[in-house]
Amino acid sequence: MKVVIVDYGAGNTRSVVAALAHLGHEGVVTSNPDAIVDAPAVVLPGVGSARSAMVHLKTTGAAGALRERTANRSLTLGICLGMQLATDHSEEDGGVAGLALISGDVVRLTRGRVPRLGWAFVEALGDAFYFAHSYVVRSPHAVAWSDDVVAAVSVDGFVGVQFHPEKSGPAGLDFLARCLSPA
Amino acid sequence: MPLARLIPCLDVANGRVVKGVSFSTLRDVGDPVELAQLYSDGGADELVFLDIAATPERAATTVGLVARVADVLTIPFTVGGGVRTLADASRVIESGADRVSLNSRAVADPSLIDAVARRYGTQAVVVAIDALDGVVYTHGGREATGASVVPWAVEATERGAGEILLTSIRHDGHRRGYDLELIGAVRDAVSTPVIASGGAGSAHDVAEALRVCDAALVASIVHDSPGELERLREEIEKLGVALRPRRRRDG
Numbered sequence: 001m002k003v004v005i006v007d008y009g010a011g012n013t014r015s016v017v018a019a020l021a022h023l024g025h026e027g028v029v030t031s032n033p034d035a036i037v038d039a040p041a042v043v044l045p046g047v048g049s050a051r052s053a054m055v056h057l058k059t060t061g062a063a064g065a066l067r068e069r070t071a072n073r074s075l076t077l078g079i080c081l082g083m084q085l086a087t088d089h090s091e092e093d094g095g096v097a098g099l100a101l102i103s104g105d106v107v108r109l110t111r112g113r114v115p116r117l118g119w120a121f122v123e124a125l126g127d128a129f130y131f132a133h134s135y136v137v138r139s140p141h142a143v144a145w146s147d148d149v150v151a152a153v154s155v156d157g158f159v160g161v162q163f164h165p166e167k168s169g170p171a172g173l174d175f176l177a178r179c180l181s182p183a
Numbered sequence: 184m185p186l187a188r189l190i191p192c193l194d195v196a197n198g199r200v201v202k203g204v205s206f207s208t209l210r211d212v213g214d215p216v217e218l219a220q221l222y223s224d225g226g227a228d229e230l231v232f233l234d235i236a237a238t239p240e241r242a243a244t245t246v247g248l249v250a251r252v253a254d255v256l257t258i259p260f261t262v263g264g265g266v267r268t269l270a271d272a273s274r275v276i277e278s279g280a281d282r283v284s285l286n287s288r289a290v291a292d293p294s295l296i297d298a299v300a301r302r303y304g305t306q307a308v309v310v311a312i313d314a315l316d317g318v319v320y321t322h323g324g325r326e327a328t329g330a331s332v333v334p335w336a337v338e339a340t341e342r343g344a345g346e347i348l349l350t351s352i353r354h355d356g357h358r359r360g361y362d363l364e365l366i367g368a369v370r371d372a373v374s375t376p377v378i379a380s381g382g383a384g385s386a387h388d389v390a391e392a393l394r395v396c397d398a399a400l401v402a403s404i405v406h407d408s409p410g411e412l413e414r415l416r417e418e419i420e421k422l423g424v425a426l427r428p429r430r431r432r433d434g
Binding site: 012014015018019021022047048049052081112113114115116117118119120121127128130131132133134147164166167168169170171172173 | 184185186187188223228229250253254255256257258259276277278279280281301302303304305306307345346374375376397398427428430
């Protein structure tokens with residue numbers, strides 16, 4: 001299957017392409033709105049800062065394309081910053097309006113070491129995954145947690161994960177395979 | 184809190200993994216991509232590649248290597264050595280590395296830390312500190328600076344380092360245990376995670392380090408064969424330190 005990976009200028013898209021290749025999927029990196037709307041599955045990856053990512057997504061028209069996908073209930077997987085950008089608002093960079101694909105907001109981590117780095121259990125998924133983040137999502141659509149941190153959200157075709165499935169070894173590949181299978 | 188991490192470090196020169204036999208002799212021990220895969224299979228939580236022969240002319244070799252590693256590896260990896268500018272960091276990260284490690288250049292120009300963190304986030308920036316008697320050393324531990332270790336670690340994290348990779352020069356390579364006092368002092372002073380480096384000789388040494396910080400770098404202790412990593416992990420867990428559970432992919 002062709003999976004579109006949304007390019008917003010600062011993401012580590014190569015690792016996502018590689019993980020998809022392990023599963024026999026072809027990752028296509030683009031910010032083209034038509035390609036995003038039409039793809040059977042889209043990944044919104046997650047490295048960089050919220051403000052520059054939003055600027056990039058708006059200028060390229062990718063933001064509107066992503067909203068159209070959720071209106072159609074098409075599968076979109078947001079990873080780390082990609083999940084955070086899907087909410088209404090983030091505290092990062094002095095406050096940034098998000099894509100508002102899902103209800104919720106993003107606040108800075110106040111407990112433990114920041115950034116929260118390393119492998120942590122996600123009980124609902126029965127495995128440990130790799131996390132690397134300083135901000136956390138608060139959302140009524142949360143479906144999985146890790147140490148009280150929202151690890152996954154799911155609503156209307158949008159699936160968001162705070163961890164990096166493309167960097168979580170066999171557990172991450174299995175998660176990606178399951179996530180992409182209904183598409 | 185995330186689980187304690189065990190991080191094998193691979194020294195790379197001219198696109199190959201090497202092992203220092205003495206200061207001047209480097210022995211070729213293999214292909215970085217193959218070794219990375221073996222360590223990953225052995226349960227490494229993360230890998231660090233340190234380009235010990237990095238020069239601006241050879242930057243392309245490093246970038247090519249990073250891309251090849253990123254294509255096969257499904258665990259995070261950090262690349263250090265020769266990252267002198269934001270453009271260098273961009274090339275490494277956009278080729279597929281998760282994090283860059285800054286050392287000498289960050290001491291000479293601390294604003295490099297701010298620049299990389301602003302662009303890629305603090306989780307993408309590791310600041311490596313080589314310490315001897317409380318003083319920061321640069322250029323592979325050969326040059327003493329005027330900086331003290333703890334204040335430099337604090338400044339680096341305030342500027343945007345998401346983790347400190349702390350090596351005790353005195354303990355490095357001796358395999359008699361990490362410098363727990365130094366590691367504890369730095370970890371108490373910063374709010375980011377800290378990776379201990381230098382001195383691992385046994386599972387007991389690594390377990391002791393993981394009780395005072397967040398991750399341990401291992402080099403010579405697992406370099407004779409990557410299979411040793413699996414045994415090391417089991418021994419560390421028997422000593423009561425929880426590590427990531429091993430699982431092979433279904434099907």
